[in-house]
Amino acid sequence: MESLMAYVVGILFAAAIYMMLRRSIVKLVIGLILLSNAANLLIFVVSGMTRGAPPLLPEGTNAPLGAIADPLPQALILTAIVIAFGVLAFAVVLIRRAYEVVGTDDLDQMKDTDT
Amino acid sequence: MNLELALPILIPLTAGAVSIALWRSVRYQRIIAVLATALLLAASVWLLRSTIDQGFLVMEMGSWPAPFSIVFVSDLLSAIMIVLTGIIGLAIAIYSLASTPKGHEKFGYYPLMHLLLAGVAGSFLTGDIFNLFVWFEVMLLASFALLTLGGERAQMEGAIKYVTLNLFSSAIFLSAVGLLYGTIGTLNMADIAQKVATIEDPGMVTVISMMFMVSFGIKAAAFPLFFWLPASYHTPQVAVSALFAGLLTKVGVYALYRVFTLIFTQDVDYTHTILLWAAALTMLTGVLGAAAQFEFRRILSFHIVSQIGYMLLGLALFTPLAIIGGVFYIMHHILVKTNLFLISGITYRLLGSYDLKDLGGVYKERPLLALLFLIPALSLAGIPPLSGFFAKFVVIRAGLEAEAYVVTGIALLVGLLTLYSMIKIWAEVFWKKTPEHVTDLRRLRGEVKDKHNWAYFVPVIGLAACTVFIGLNGQPIYELAEMAAHQLLNPQLYIEAVLEPQQ
Numbered sequence: 001m002e003s004l005m006a007y008v009v010g011i012l013f014a015a016a017i018y019m020m021l022r023r024s025i026v027k028l029v030i031g032l033i034l035l036s037n038a039a040n041l042l043i044f045v046v047s048g049m050t051r052g053a054p055p056l057l058p059e060g061t062n063a064p065l066g067a068i069a070d071p072l073p074q075a076l077i078l079t080a081i082v083i084a085f086g087v088l089a090f091a092v093v094l095i096r097r098a099y100e101v102v103g104t105d106d107l108d109q110m111k112d113t114d115t
Numbered sequence: 116m117n118l119e120l121a122l123p124i125l126i127p128l129t130a131g132a133v134s135i136a137l138w139r140s141v142r143y144q145r146i147i148a149v150l151a152t153a154l155l156l157a158a159s160v161w162l163l164r165s166t167i168d169q170g171f172l173v174m175e176m177g178s179w180p181a182p183f184s185i186v187f188v189s190d191l192l193s194a195i196m197i198v199l200t201g202i203i204g205l206a207i208a209i210y211s212l213a214s215t216p217k218g219h220e221k222f223g224y225y226p227l228m229h230l231l232l233a234g235v236a237g238s239f240l241t242g243d244i245f246n247l248f249v250w251f252e253v254m255l256l257a258s259f260a261l262l263t264l265g266g267e268r269a270q271m272e273g274a275i276k277y278v279t280l281n282l283f284s285s286a287i288f289l290s291a292v293g294l295l296y297g298t299i300g301t302l303n304m305a306d307i308a309q310k311v312a313t314i315e316d317p318g319m320v321t322v323i324s325m326m327f328m329v330s331f332g333i334k335a336a337a338f339p340l341f342f343w344l345p346a347s348y349h350t351p352q353v354a355v356s357a358l359f360a361g362l363l364t365k366v367g368v369y370a371l372y373r374v375f376t377l378i379f380t381q382d383v384d385y386t387h388t389i390l391l392w393a394a395a396l397t398m399l400t401g402v403l404g405a406a407a408q409f410e411f412r413r414i415l416s417f418h419i420v421s422q423i424g425y426m427l428l429g430l431a432l433f434t435p436l437a438i439i440g441g442v443f444y445i446m447h448h449i450l451v452k453t454n455l456f457l458i459s460g461i462t463y464r465l466l467g468s469y470d471l472k473d474l475g476g477v478y479k480e481r482p483l484l485a486l487l488f489l490i491p492a493l494s495l496a497g498i499p500p501l502s503g504f505f506a507k508f509v510v511i512r513a514g515l516e517a518e519a520y521v522v523t524g525i526a527l528l529v530g531l532l533t534l535y536s537m538i539k540i541w542a543e544v545f546w547k548k549t550p551e552h553v554t555d556l557r558r559l560r561g562e563v564k565d566k567h568n569w570a571y572f573v574p575v576i577g578l579a580a581c582t583v584f585i586g587l588n589g590q591p592i593y594e595l596a597e598m599a600a601h602q603l604l605n606p607q608l609y610i611e612a613v614l615e616p617q618q
Binding site: 020025028032035036038039040042043046047048072073080083086087090091094097098107110111 | 259
């Protein structure tokens, strides 16, 4: 299972970078979305996937009885998802404004600041 | 409970929240901006004093013991950076009173500025690697909004590049944190540093360290990852440019200093050699880029890149003297670079352009302003007795002692080319006659006075005074940098302070 997910992470990263390298800014943002998902999935896979063992202690004990899923990566991913949501919302607004101001969605036409 | 450790984060956060509550009253927002940044400066000096007294300050969130809770740690490097944040924050807040257009003020300029300062302060103080990511994002979101405030075409184009590359860097950072957690099983930096030596597969740690290097390298604008900086830093209004120039890339440099002295020291030959050549090429490409430019703020933007090289050089050489030089350089650079951007804003105000071709004759009408430019400009180039001389001297001395002659040679050459760029600005903006196609000279001659004219000059004079002060008091500042370097090179001190608190 974990090796399968590792391939999925790799494919997601590859797709994200491919999309980011394209000329249209809409595809650029899609690339960014994929990229943040790839990073989140990576955290999830790296820290080990445990099936059907929620990190809850039975009443009256103060240590887990068997192997449990590590709750920390899930907390990290949750935080990262919230942050990515905010940032990507900004990015979507930004490309819309940029399209209005510049009049194109082609990154190759946006060279004013490079020379 | 160390109150002074929480204040540098709490003050800007509170000020930002209060400013949002007072959304309609720009007047109160302006008062709060100056008051809050002044308070931040006072709190940061308090923090520095107690850090000098006690060595390390540690605060555990929610009173959970150290490896399990998020900790805030202040060592001398953090405290120094926080003081610089306070100084720059206050300077920018005062300058903004005069320079910020009305429309920007109405759309949340001041709350965003506070949020940015909170993000920067949080990044400097946190002792938890995931928390560092969160503070980075706080800082980035504020900077995105500040960069696009105004919505002009150049800003939009610059912002797309800035946003994309910074988000990419964040994604790499996040992946690296995930991999690090998967290998070591902790997020507390001190705990990671302690356990990293026990990892069976050191190759994996090196891979992760390279991911951190790439991610922070993008944030710090190191070669070959700096392209977003000269494409975006000259586009927003000048106070924002100055704030970014002073603080944002330095957060990346600080993060590199933190992880490559505390955590990733297991394979110094490999990682720090890469850093060394990145530093040399950063210096060289930055300064050559600046030499080719003919726009005030673009020249300064490229110089940020080239100066980052010196700071990285200090880290890469990894000798006590080199780290001292690097820390000294950071202190000097933040003050000087912000000041130069602020001065470019004043000449823009006087003549209405950032293009060197449309500027001129400032020395004749405003000799004092010309002097105020000369102080940071010569300091940047490293002329004694200003702060830049001692900073460069220590770094280059360290390079010679480490027998890294090629890199040291590049550093000296870059110093010369920096002087060339500064002379170019001096000759074009201040020395030559005002070009004939510039007709509106009323501001330059002082016939039209702006309402808050003093607010342009107070921060510039203050920062210039800081530069001269560092230059004339090299010894105490050097000793401060020496203490900071001592802590950085003995990570054991940091680990003990965080994981074994005195009861």
